[in-house]
Amino acid sequence: MGRSPCCEKSGLKKGPWTAEEDQKLIDYIQKNGYGKWRTLPGNAGLQRCGKSCRLRWTNYLRPDIKRGRFSFEEEETIIQLHSVLGNKWCAIAARLPGRTDNEIKNYWNTHIRKKLLRMGIDPVTHTPRLDLLDISSFYNSPRTNIFGVQPMVNPEWLRIAASLLSSQHNQNCNLVDQNHHQNKFGHPYQVQENSLLQFQNQDHQTLIQETPSCASLNNSNCVPFTSESAQLMEPNVDQLPSSFSHFDQQTCHLNDWLNNLDHNFMANDDIPQSTLTSSDVDFSSQLPNLLTPSSSPTSLNSSLTGFINGSNTRDEREISYCSNLFKYENQEILDSVFM
């Protein structure tokens, strides 16, 4: 038997709250505290349902709510947490003091989501979008092939890079439980037994496995998990580090690793295609974003640099790598551009 809606009773007011109603609710809660939402409206003299009162209090009237625009740091934190938690707005809000889940959800849907889409990043998976052009149509199209040359990017390398991105994405499913093939939040993830990782040396492989998605969470706006917020997320959260500071060092390692990666690829030019999994991201779809039909050397320089510098954290590393690979493969052309 379904439960009847709490606001079904006739005579209860809906819609925007008036200043008088707000004051009644504030006065009552200041005297009696909050909770018992079902009986609160009657006691406070409000013609509202308890649910409406609770929402008004938690999302608007609560004294500790921070107002105003989201800072860059807050936005960055939201993106990072969303990449790990998904649409767990409550869990995200728990790590952003003064912000409500509703506010963060609205901000995500109206700002961040669009921003990521403009950057060519899927706001759900936080990986480069797959629905953009593929590499063949990119190079075959006179609109996008601004160089009028045959493809200089080795498709095999692109698949390798796709594998890397895919692997990193899975690594970024925070604190992956290797034994149960799902992340700490119960979301299944794909084990890539035949991925590129097998072709890295042990140090590199270890580094990848140890690279946390939350490497960049160490910013001033990000507070450590409290036991309360931890419970919201996952019972096994006791394995979470109390501080993310030690990840800084690993982030550096990751960057070093990425910098060295070109050499590894050069040394492993004969990587067999069979090592790539069917779930590999079509990495090549990212390349058209770097170039536009109107690209002049100056604007190309600007857009490529901006593309790298404009993104941040994990995406920056991924995109940096993508760009470096692209640069390497198109060295002659880009040399003239970046002179």
Add this chain to the structure above:
DNA sequence: AACACGGCCAACCGCCTGAAT
């Protein structure tokens, strides 16, 4: 000035979970 349109966000809706009975 009037209208259309789109973005934004407060509020609502429906579902889920866990506690109480």
Add this chain to the structure above:
DNA sequence: CATTCAGGCGGTTGGCCGTGT
């Protein structure tokens, strides 16, 4: 164990408001 209910959560809506024509 089954049922009921309060509280909480994420998705969606509707109205306000700014901007463009």
